[in-house]
Amino acid sequence: MKIIIFITVLALPAAALAEAPRFSLPIACALGQDCAIQNYVDTDPGPQWKDYRCGAMSYDGHDGTDFRIADLEMMRAGVPVLAAADGMVLRVRDGMADGVYRQGSNTIPDNAACGNGVIIDHGGGWTTQYCHLRKNSLAVRPDEPVKRGSLLGLVGQSGRAQVPHVHFEVAVNGKSVDPFTADGNREATIPACGTTHAGLWRDDVARALPYRAPLVLNTGFAAGSIAMEDIETRARTIARLLPDTPALVFYGRAIGTSEGDTQRITITAPDGSVFASHTTDPEPRPRAQAMAFTGRKRPASGWQDGVYTARYRIIRDRAVIAERTESITLGE
CATH class of the missing domain: 2.70.70.10 (Glucose Permease (Domain IIA))
Known part of the structure; x- marks a missing residue:
């Protein structure tokens, strides 16, 4: 406006x-x-x-x-x-x-x-x-x-x-x-x-003002699905993974995406296996902001001890042009 x-x-x-x-x-x-x-x-x-x-x-x-x-x-x-x-x-x-x-x-x-x-x-x-x-x-x-x-x-x-x-x-x-x-x-x-x-x-x-488009603005972990408003308020964001946490979700939000860009999220378990992964469809047009999330419910065997690592990436023409990585640890 x-x-x-x-x-x-x-x-x-x-x-x-x-x-x-x-x-x-x-x-x-x-x-x-x-x-x-x-x-x-x-x-x-x-x-x-x-x-x-x-x-x-x-x-x-x-x-x-x-x-x-x-x-x-x-x-x-x-x-x-x-x-x-x-x-x-x-x-x-x-x-x-x-x-x-x-x-x-x-x-x-x-x-x-x-x-x-x-x-x-x-x-x-x-x-x-x-x-x-x-x-x-x-x-x-x-x-x-x-x-x-x-x-x-x-x-x-x-x-x-x-x-x-x-x-x-x-x-x-x-x-x-x-x-x-x-x-x-x-x-x-x-x-x-x-x-x-x-x-x-x-x-x-x-x-200090290089031209950046797109740029990752937010990432974080949650215990369930995420909407754009949840990212704004951090109401569903978690800092620790507890034994009774019902699910582990990772989200990302970027600004300035272009037509054809995709968002990719991968969560890796402590043993190195892929816990969850998701790639969005290509953007149909430039967007002021875009978000994605992925995750899974707590396994029947419970959470693995150690560190879960998540990576949020923006892909353009098969190349990573913006990314952010975060980790969360199982703890009481």
Whole structure:
């Protein structure tokens, strides 16, 4: 969805534009481990969409970069949203509930799509916007100066947000731009859609933001079947295998899968035998997120002593392009 900025940004003449700021990460998390970029700016000017690397990690009209955290439990624990550069707070909004849009509500107006958020003026016509913050988490006020890395609030799911994330949007002279292209031009792509470039990010941040699609976001063990909501809440996740555990299931969730990708899960028993294995059908189209799980009931002879190891893989053209491995041990 296109995020509607909740403040009128005054347009400045081109001569007044200062050199673009170089931005730091707007979120405090471990990229590639417990958070990831879910969507990039849509660089396609027409009704279709593509990200700056000509991939499908966006949607039509998307104006920002979405930094998604692993699940709702991580949101409840608190993940800081940080100022990406020095500046002055222009506007804030707080008090909107989290999770309303995910629950199917279509009553959120366009001018509140951002949910709880902050806009920062960086001078020279440059602004950044931070959307979907957690209710009552904002730590700044209008007209307050902030430094790079200052706490703005916490990642939430307010406004039109299907998953907990922060929507980070860069604008110059009132026009949104793509921080991953050389100069922010939304319709400019990296040469051949294949090389890396710092764009508007600081060099150290650019190195920490390699383009990853797909990426494994969640894996875990459970004692029964798993749905997408169970992954979000961790309600069915187990950390230990007990003698009376009725079944052993392993699940995985990935973001940014493409047409033709398959998900494969294998659980290996302590004696090296395959306890359970499953491969999904090829994806019929690109998907924002995909999940799979497999497992078996407790054998009649009981669980083997030792370590069960599970591996979740994304397969493309017969090659593993993303994976994660976890283990669980039988114990009292």
